[in-house]
Amino acid sequence: MIKKSMKMMSVIFAASMLLSSCYSYTSMVGSGAQGNNETTNWNHYVILGLAPVGVSNSKEMADGAENYTVYTRQSFVNGLVSGLTFGIYTPTTTTVTK
Secondary structure (H helix, E strand, O other): OHHHHHHHHHHHHHHHHHHOOOOOOEEOOOOOOOOOEEEEEEEEEEEOOOOEEOOOOOOHHHHHOOOOEEEEOOOHHHHHHHOOOOOOOOEEEEEEEE
């Protein structure tokens, strides 16, 4: 009985790792990025990303630029940290290109 449940848990764990997808979102403000000057910050969430603790402000990251691109994603490192904490802490990364 225990072997069967361990085998099932292993299959579920492997499927959750293999079938997960990367979260990404891109938005353009104004005409979008005019250069390649990038600023990157982590966003901090808890409980599988449901409760924000510290989220970066893209307007502040753009430093007054009128045209910029915001790219928010869950990188491999963010996913690894989330997996190691079993989803209690779930960071994302925001990059602003101006």
